[in-house]
Amino acid sequence: MQRIDLNLGARRCPILIGPGLLGSQALLAEHTGAAQLMIVSNETVAPLWLPRLREGLAGRPFAQCLLLDGEEHKTLASAARIIDALVDARMNRDCMVLALGGGVVGDIAGFAAATYQRGVACLQLPTTLLAQVDSAVGGKTGVNHPGGKNLIGAFHQPVAVITDTDTLGTLPDRELRAGLAEVIKAALIADRAFFAWLELQIEALLARNPEALAEAIRRACKIKAGIVERDEREQGARAILNLGHSFGHAIETGLGHGRWLHGEAVAAGIVLAAELSGRCGRLAAGDVDRVRTLLVRAGLPVDPPQLGRERMLSLLGMDKKVAGGRLRLVLLDAIGAASCTPDFPRDALVTLLEDRAGTGAA
Ligand code: NAD
Ligand code: GLY
Numbered sequence: 318m319q320r321i322d323l324n325l326g327a328r329r330c331p332i333l334i335g336p337g338l339l340g341s342q343a344l345l346a347e348h349t350g351a352a353q354l355m356i357v358s359n360e361t362v363a364p365l366w367l368p369r370l371r372e373g374l375a376g377r378p379f380a381q382c383l384l385l386d387g388e389e390h391k392t393l394a395s396a397a398r399i400i401d402a403l404v405d406a407r408m409n410r411d412c413m414v415l416a417l418g419g420g421v422v423g424d425i426a427g428f429a430a431a432t433y434q435r436g437v438a439c440l441q442l443p444t445t446l447l448a449q450v451d452s453a454v455g456g457k458t459g460v461n462h463p464g465g466k467n468l469i470g471a472f473h474q475p476v477a478v479i480t481d482t483d484t485l486g487t488l489p490d491r492e493l494r495a496g497l498a499e500v501i502k503a504a505l506i507a508d509r510a511f512f513a514w515l516e517l518q519i520e521a522l523l524a525r526n527p528e529a530l531a532e533a534i535r536r537a538c539k540i541k542a543g544i545v546e547r548d549e550r551e552q553g554a555r556a557i558l559n560l561g562h563s564f565g566h567a568i569e570t571g572l573g574h575g576r577w578l579h580g581e582a583v584a585a586g587i588v589l590a591a592e593l594s595g596r597c598g599r600l601a602a603g604d605v606d607r608v609r610t611l612l613v614r615a616g617l618p619v620d621p622p623q624l625g626r627e628r629m630l631s632l633l634g635m636d637k638k639v640a641g642g643r644l645r646l647v648l649l650d651a652i653g654a655a656s657c658t659p660d661f662p663r664d665a666l667v668t669l670l671e672d673r674a675g676t677g678a679a
Contacts, residue, residue, distance in 0.1 A: 318333055318334065318335035318338065318344075319333070319334040319335060319531060319535045320332070320333055320334075321334075321535065321538050321539050321542055322542075323454065323455075323474075323542040323545060323546060324546055325474065325545075325546060325549055328474060330454075330456075330474050330475055330476070330477060330478065331348075331477045331478070332454060332477070332478040332480070332538050332542065333348075333477065333478070333479050333480065334449075334480045334482060334531055334534050334535055334538070335480075335481070335482060335531060336481065336482050336483045336527060336531075337481065337483060338373075338479050338480065338481040338482075339366060339369045339370045339372075339373050339417075339442060339479070339481040339483075339484070340369045340370075340372045340373045340481075341373055342372075342373055342374075342375045344373070344479065345370075345373040345374055345375070345479075346375070348440060348476065348477045348479065349374070349377075349413055349415070349440060350413075351411055351412050351413035351438055352409075352411065352412070353380075353406070353408045353409060353411070353412035353413070354374070354377065354378075354379035354380070354412065354413055354415060355379065355380045355381070355382060355399070355402060355403055355406065355408060355412060355413070355414050355415065356370065356379050356380070356381045356382070356415045356417055357381075357382050357383075357384065357399055357414055357415065357416050357417065357418075357422060357425070357426035357429070358381070358382075358383055358384070358416075358417040358418050358422060359383060359384045359385065359386045359418050359421070359422050360383055360384070360385060360386050361386045362386075362417060362418040362419070362422065362444050363381075363383050363417070365444075365484075365487050366417060366444055366481075366484055366487075367381075367417065369481070369483075370415070370417060370442065379415075380402060380403075380405075380406035380408070381402075382398060382399050382402040384398065384399075384422065384425065386421075387421070388421055388461070388574065388575065389575075390421070390425075391421045391424060391425055391460050391461045392460055392461060393460055393462070393469060395425050395460065396425050396428050396429045396432070396460050399414070399425065399426060399429035399433075400429055400432070400433050403429070403433050403437075408433075408437070409434075410434045410437060411437070411438075412437050412438070413437065413438040413439070413440055413476070414426050414427075414429060414430040414433075414437060414438070414439045414440070415439075415440045415442055416430075416439060416440070416441050416442060416443075416453075416475075417442045417444065418442075418443075418444055418445075418448070419443065419444055419445035419447065419448045419452075419492075420443075420445065420447055420448040420451070420452035420453075423441050423443055423448050423452050423453050423458075424452060424457075424458050424459055424460065424467075424470075425458075425460055426439065427439050427441070427456075427458030427459075427471075427473055427475065428458040428459050428460055428469070428470060428471055428473070430458075430473060431458055431471035431472075431473030432471065436473060438476045439458075439473060439475045439476065440475055440476055440477055440478075440479065441453035441454075441475040441477070441478045441479070442478075442479050442480075442481070443478065443480055443484075444481075444484040444485075444488070445484075445485075445488055445492055445496055446485060446488065446492070446493055446495075446496025446497065446499075446500070446530075446534070447492070447495060447496040447499055447579070447580060448496075449480045449482075449485075449496070449534050449538075450496065450499050450500055450503065450533075450534055450537035450538060450541065451496075451499045451537075451541065453475070453478045453480070454478055454538055454541045454542060454545065455474075455541060455542075455545040455549075456472045456473055456474040456475070456545070456549065457470060457472060457551070458470055458471055458472070458473050459471065466574075472549065472550055474549075478538075480534060482527060482530055482531050482534065483527075485525060485530055486525065490616075491578060491581075492578070493523070493525070494523070494580065494581075494615055494616045494617055495578040495579065495580025495581055495617075496580060497519075497522060497523075497533075497580070497615045497617070498561075498580035498581065498583045498584040498587070498612070498615070498617055499537070499580060499583065500515065500522075500533050500534075500537045501515060501584075501587070501611060501612060501615065502558075502560050502561060502583065502587060503536070503537040503540040503541060504536070504537075504540075504652075504653070505560060505587065505591075505608065505649060505652060505653065505655065506540070506557045506558065506560050506647075506649075506653075506654070506655040507540045507543070507544070507557075507653060507654075507655075508536065508540055508653050509651065509652050509653030509654075510653075511536045511537075511540075511653075512607075512611070512652050512653060514532075514536075515533070515611060516607070516611055518532075518533070519611065519614050519615055520614075522615075523615070523616065541558070544557070544558060556645070556647065556657035557647050557655040557656065557657055559647050559657070560586075560587060560590055560647040560649070560655055561583045561584070561585075561586030561587030561588075561589070561590050561647070562583060562586060562647075563586065563633055563644075563646055563647070564582075564585065564586030564589040564590060564621070564629075564633070565579065565582035565583040565584075565585065565586030565587075566582070566586075566632075567586075567624075567629055567632035567633050568582040568585055568586065568621055568622060568624070569582045570632055571622070571624040571628055571629065571632050572622055572624070577618070577622075580617070581617060581618050584612045584615070584617035584618055584619060585617075585618050585619055585620060585621045586621075587608065587612065588608060588609050588612060588619045588620075589621060589669065589670075589673060590646065590647060590648060590649065591604070591605045591608040591609065591649055592605055592669055592673070593646070593648060593661060593665060593666060593669050594648040594649040594650070596665045596668075596669060597648065597661050597662065597665055599648055599649060599650050600648075600649045600650065600651065600652075601651075604649070604651065604652050607652060608649075608652070620673070621673055621674045622674070623674060623675040624674050624675070625674060625675050625676060626667060626670040626671040626674055626675065626676055628674075629670045629674045630666075630667065630670060643659040644659065644666075645657050645658060645659045646658065646659075646661065646666075648661060
């Protein structure tokens with residue numbers, strides 16, 4: 318088992334990574350001290366992985382709340398269902414919520430834990446690669462509002478993150494690849510050697526080699542934990558975690574949510590960010606090629622949909638109406654170094670989008 322500690326002054330969140338962890342009675346006993354436990358999962362993950370967690374809890378009683386699967390259920394109504402279940406089970410302030418699932422379950426359960434009785438303990442048990450390297454680590458929780466994604470939320474650090482790498486064995490290929498986009502992003506913003514390692518290991522990762530996956534998760538979590546330690550509440554340093562995300566969100570919104578997975582949109586967004594960095598003279602042409610090539614090898618989309626330059630600019634908040642505004646983008650200064658900056662020529666962005674997203678409507 319690998320261990321990384323996310324240290325926030327007096328608070329510490331251990332991140333434990335390895336095979337079989339959900340079934341480890343010693344580990345679960347160590348990290349679930351609470352007398353009352355509420356397992357939150359969904360209709361897809363529970364049949365696959367709740368039996369192993371039950372084994373790990375060694376006969377201890379727990380209540381459960383199983384949510385419907387899907388981003389469309391990441392709502393206040395789902396958080397309210399968890400809170401209703403906590404009330405029905407007469408859970409006290411010293412209870413613990415165990416979030417077993419991907420980023421959707423983790424975000425809703427974390428938010429419910431943050432608000433029930435003004436905050437109860439939450440243990441994150443992520444089962445997608447994306448959740449293991451990104452959403453379970455860092456304390457941001459939340460749900461969507463019809464007016465926008467993640468509009469309602471709270472910062473609430475989990476007591477621990479326990480990542481059983483065996484869970485990746487049942488993850489659909491497309492979801493695995495989407496998670497790899499976030500792994501590649503982590504390397505790009507902070508660790509050139511990790512990027513080179515990913516270039517060597519990408520086939521092993523796609524083939525779900527357990528050692529390679531555990532190492533990729535460990536290194537990506539270490540990067541994320543280091544950034545969150547510097548900026549827990551997203552006041553500055555965290556911004557570089559958004560490499561590829563401004564373009565990615567524009568693609569997701571422009572296409573309509575759900576057409577591309579988040580990681581897929583981020584992959585195409587990373588390529589746009591790398592190409593813009595190249596056109597601004599920040600990133601060497603050879604490095605732009607390396608970024609694109611690795612994402613292609615990971616089976617991810619690298620070409621944005623043909624939404625058109627004007628639509629992309631509008632989605633980025635850079636259309637004519639706000640042309641005087643200062644859009645900040647995360648750009649690469651090298652493989653392994655990124656900055657969030659408003660300093661790029663607008664013309665370079667406009668011609669990039671014209672070249673890559675077309676001139677007309679999709
Ligand atoms: P997800 O939770 O929807 O999981 C993807 C699909 O895989 C779902 O159908 C799920 O039921 C299924 N699944 C999960 N684990 C499985 C397993 N082991 N085997 C088989 N199927 C499994 O999606 P995601 O990509 O994990 O997370 C996306 C969410 O994470 C978004 O809502 C996003 O906003 C959020 N997110 C939050 C943060 C944060 O800072 N809190 C960061 C990044 C992403
Ligand atoms: N929960 C993930 C984050 O804080 O970034």
